[in-house]
Amino acid sequence: MKYSLCIGAYPGKDAVYHLEKIKEHGFHGLEYYAWWDLKDLRSFAAEQERIGVGISATCTKFISLVDELLRDAYIEGVRQTIEACRILNVKSIISQTGNEMDGIPREVQRATMVETLKRCAPMLEEAGIVLELEPLNGLVDHKGHFLQRSDESVDVVDQVGSPNVKLVFDVYHQQITEGNVIRNATGYLERINHYHIADNPGRKQPGTGELNYVNILKAIKDTGFSGFVGLECGYTIDTDAAIQQFKDEILSRVEV
Numbered sequence: 058m059k060y061s062l063c064i065g066a067y068p069g070k071d072a073v074y075h076l077e078k079i080k081e082h083g084f085h086g087l088e089y090y091a092w093w094d095l096k097d098l099r100s101f102a103a104e105q106e107r108i109g110v111g112i113s114a115t116c117t118k119f120i121s122l123v124d125e126l127l128r129d130a131y132i133e134g135v136r137q138t139i140e141a142c143r144i145l146n147v148k149s150i151i152s153q154t155g156n157e158m159d160g161i162p163r164e165v166q167r168a169t170m171v172e173t174l175k176r177c178a179p180m181l182e183e184a185g186i187v188l189e190l191e192p193l194n195g196l197v198d199h200k201g202h203f204l205q206r207s208d209e210s211v212d213v214v215d216q217v218g219s220p221n222v223k224l225v226f227d228v229y230h231q232q233i234t235e236g237n238v239i240r241n242a243t244g245y246l247e248r249i250n251h252y253h254i255a256d257n258p259g260r261k262q263p264g265t266g267e268l269n270y271v272n273i274l275k276a277i278k279d280t281g282f283s284g285f286v287g288l289e290c291g292y293t294i295d296t297d298a299a300i301q302q303f304k305d306e307i308l309s310r311v312e313v
Contacts (some may be wrong), residue, residue: 058278060308061086061113061287066296072101082300086113088287090151093118093137098144105145106199113285114149114189114225114251115142121155123166123203128173135177141310149250150181150188151225151283156201166203167219171216178219187250189225190214194233198260205234207241214248227253227289229260239276246280262290262299263307274311286289 062079064072064087072095075087092115095101104112119134121127138150158166174188181188191198192210204210210224226242226249235241242252254273256266263270274286292299 058282059085059113060065061088061285063088063287063289064090064206066288066292072112073104073108075296076110077106078297079110080108082297082298082304084110086110086285086287088112088114088115088151088289092116092141092145092147095145098141102145112145112147114151114287115145115147117150117152117188120153122152122170122173123155123158123278124311125169128169128176132176135188136180139180141187142302143184148186149225149309150186153190153191153193153199153261157203167213168226170203170289171213174213174222176216178217178222181221182219185221187221187223189223189250191225191253192230192234193227194230196233197258198230198233205230207231207235211248212243223248224252225249225251225253225287226276227255228273229253229257229290232257237273238268239273240275242273243276243280246282249282251278251285251287253287253289255288260290261290261293263303265293269296270307271310274307278311300305 061160062084064075067075072089079087089112117134117138119131122132190210192207193202195202195205214222214224228238232238254263256263256268258266
């Protein structure tokens with residue numbers, strides 16, 4: 058499996074600094090969500106080439122999938138993001154869904170989402186890029202977010218029916234929303250493109266809460282998964298020390 062850090066892991070430091078640190082730690086990618094903030098994409102692509110690691114995932118420029126009136130804006134945002142990904146050699150685009158709309162049946166909003174994603178699928182397939190829906194918890198961090206459960210999210214992916222529309226499975230969010238983490242994280246493997254990890258409660262680095270990340274990551278590894286696992290978390294101690302602790306206390310036991 059390949060491991061990535063998220064922008065912000067080193068507060069106040071730019072993306073190039075993060076790439077240097079990722080290389081230093083022997084990790085494999087950076088999740089940089091606001092690609093449009095990079096300004097000069099070709100210059101940054103050259104920095105990736107120099108350092109030897111790059112952006113592994115970014116986000117769509119526009120996130121509403123449940124409002125039919127905003128469909129064209131979403132599709133245009135995906136088009137722009139694909140063009141940025143071509144320059145930066147990014148193969149994964151993360152998309153939230155937007156909040157559930159009052160007064161419109163849930164099944165109508167879900168059908169709108171499926172149709173919008175079907176219209177995006179040919180662009181993604183042609184570019185060789187996977188768009189990843191991300192279910193988020195509504196209890197602590199994202200009240201009202203439309204997709205929260207992994208089973209409903211998988212159903213949406215199946216209805217879209219494209220190999221280039223999948224999920225990012227965030228263990229932190231799914232622990233809060235539904236638990237049953239190992240069964241869902243491995244059982245839905247064919248619809249998952251990559252994983253996010255953080256501990257609960259607190260959304261800090263693995264090893265600081267209730268989740269047994271040795272067992273979780275071993276179970277994912279045992280499926281043969283070889284994609285990215287992103288540390289989307291805060292840190293209770295110095296970032297370098299926290300990452301080293303993660304490698305020493307968790308990854309060393311997962312990789313045996």
